[in-house]
Amino acid sequence: MWPFTGPGAAWLVLYVLTFALHAVFVSYVVGGTVYALVQAVRKPDDAIAERVRDRLPFMLGCGITAGVAPLLFLQLLHQRRFYTANLVAGPRWGAVVPALIVGFYALYLAKASVRLRKVALGVGAGCFVFVAWSWTEIHLLMEDDAAWRAMYAAGRRVYGEASVAPRLLVWLGAMATLFATVSLWWASGAERRRLVVIGVAGRAVAAIACAWLIARGASTEQGAHGWLYLALAALAVEAVGWGWTWVAPGGAGPLLVTGAGTAALVAAAVVREAPRIALLEPPRPAAAEAGGLPLFVVTALAGAAAIAWIVRTVASTPPESGDGDERS
Ligand code: HEM
Incomplete structure (x- = not known):
């Protein structure tokens, strides 16, 4: 069924499904951070906001992890375009990494400190919207060959389409x-x-x-x-x-x-x-022929075991008794 035909069909199916999963987690992060910020400004004791703040760092971890799979399939499907857009945008594109790190710490700060909560959530929301904007830019830039040349010639890093x-x-x-x-x-x-x-x-x-x-x-x-x-x-x-x-x-x-x-x-x-x-280009022979299923199965099982161990450890840890002045 269109568009799942041709040599890269399986990768395309996996790309679409893993991308949709990524979208769910990062949506929770962006929507949740903005919601918690608005509620922190309006009133301090909202039950949804409290729940959201608690889950945000975990959800960001899920969103980033769930971004890796579509990233890998994207590189298989549109290798030349993806890397060219990366190189043209250069440091402006690379800024997503520090933005994510700052956003991550901001979410923990928002959980731990009532005093700094609004600032932390504001910083977090800014970082995550910046990352969303960056992905939108890179997505459009990948498809715009003329802009690669124009931006490179002008030394421009921002794709202002x-x-x-x-x-x-x-x-x-x-x-x-x-x-x-x-x-x-x-x-x-x-x-x-x-x-x-x-x-x-x-x-x-x-x-x-x-x-x-x-x-x-x-x-x-x-x-x-x-x-x-x-x-x-x-x-x-x-x-x-x-x-x-x-x-x-x-x-x-x-x-x-x-x-x-x-x-x-x-x-x-x-x-x-x-x-x-x-715009799909035929997969490189080396990529098309690559195997490694046994190694994949072993690492997948090791990953599942590690996650199960973490979930068990967290579930069996009693909740903190002393909340401290900074927590609410
Ligand atoms: C809070 C952090 C993030 C947010 C808010 C975010 C948001 C987005 C958005 C809005 C898109 C769709 C862009 C468009 O269609 O215009 C997207 C695409 C994507 N994101 Fe994320 N993202 C985040 C982190 C990440 C990370 C860390 C990775 C990789 C490890 C990643 C991998 C991807 C991939 C592969 C795509 C598809 C790009 C394409 O098809 O052109 N994202 N993201």
Whole structure:
């Protein structure tokens, strides 16, 4: 089925699925940090914000780890384009690493210090939005051969193409909705209603940003129309799920929102890929022939065992008794 045909089909499937997983975790990080910041400014004792602050460092770890898999598949699928865009953007692109480190520490600070909470969350939100912007830039720059030459000749590091802003806005809207979707599962009835507002508002922001892109001439490739309709149908079902959650917060609305939202995310990830399908280059023979399944299985098992050990250790550790002045 389009676009999963041709020599790199398996890599493309894995790319789309792992990218969608990455999107869920980083959405929780961006949406959660902004939510916790807004609540810290409005009032100090919000139960959702407290839960979110607790989970943020872990979720960032998951988001970064879940970014490695699509990164590897991306390099197999678009090796020349990805590395060229990296080199052209140079230090400006490299700035994502210190931004992530600063963001990571800011999340721990926001957990530990009431006094510095607002500043820490503000810094964290700035870092994560910067990283999202960077990925949007590099994604668009990869497809723009003319810009490589122009930027290199002018010594320019920032890809200031006009579709970066609306595309980033689509992502920020989608991130708010994904954050709300994940958070529904840990929320009580009254809290769920607030998350419904965030989820629906996120979709509204994304819709406005899509309209902005369409007004600038964006369109969907013919081959991706089926996936686009699937995404739209899933969004309609998701809307029913949000409505249901609002009316009966304890009912099955969150299940519908999660199922339909997942379908919409995967279908949209395929639509997102459509402009790059024509740019795919045949895999290098060395990459196509590379094996290593036994080594992969051994390292995967070792990784699973290490994670299981960590989860067991954390679960069996009694909670801290003395909270100290700085914690709330
Ligand atoms: C908080 C940190 C991060 C945020 C907020 C973030 C956000 C994003 C966003 C918004 C996109 C989509 C860009 C677009 O379609 O316009 C994206 C793509 C991607 N991200 Fe992340 N990301 C983060 C960290 C990472 C890390 C650490 C890695 C790698 C280890 C990574 C790997 C990827 C990959 C491979 C893609 C696909 C790029 C493409 O297809 O062109 N991300 N990320």
